[in-house]
Amino acid sequence: MSDLSTQKRIAAAVLKCGVNRVWLNPERLSDIEAAISRSEIRELVAEGVIKAGVVKGNSRGRARIREAKRSYGHKKGYGRRKGSAGARTPSKRQWIMKIRAIRSSLREMREDGTVDRRTYRTLYRRAAGGQFRSRAHMKSHVDMMKGRTE
Missing domain, CATH: 1.10.1200.60 (Non-ribosomal Peptide Synthetase Peptidyl Carrier Protein; Chain A)
Structure with a gap:
């Protein structure tokens, strides 16, 4: 497998996202390797060969569980309290x-x-x-x- 870091960097600029979010189709690596200009990368983006991955967020699952427990009085003892x-x-x-x-x-x-x-x-x-x-x-x-x- 060849080094596609340049193509990834250009694709990130075209897609307006970070390099780590760029997805390259593993079946079309030869086409991606041949693409060396922004216009060629744009064409591959239009074809769906190069895509931007979804934005990852922070899970609020643990926070929801904690809020639910606090709603019925758990996790509110003296050791947890800061103010009067x-x-x-x-x-x-x-x-x-x-x-x-x-x-x-x-x-x-x-x-x-x-x-x-x-x-x-x-x-x-x-x-x-x-x-x-x-x-x-x-x-x-x-x-x-x-x-x-x-």
Whole structure:
């Protein structure tokens, strides 16, 4: 087999890719060896004798597996942590998550008739003021209010 490094280099320039991505048809090596100009290489590219290989990427398979495990609490122990609790989930983000949960459950309760519009509005304002720790705390408060009124 002869040295086809020049043809590979020219083909890489023609195909606008790296030398390692250039594929030469092993059955047509004599034709490739005879091609010494860019125009001849272009003709071989048009015939499909010389092609550019696919771009290789980095596999995200391992990353997906790791993310899946973290989603259900694995790989999150003390040895893995760099920042403080407040840095990992800032207090503002905690508040956003909590208030969204409370407000969505309040909306559901208003729609299914558990609370009337007036009670909904008072509970909404109390939630905004930070009276409820969680959904469960808010629901227990609603139950207590109902017990008092009925």
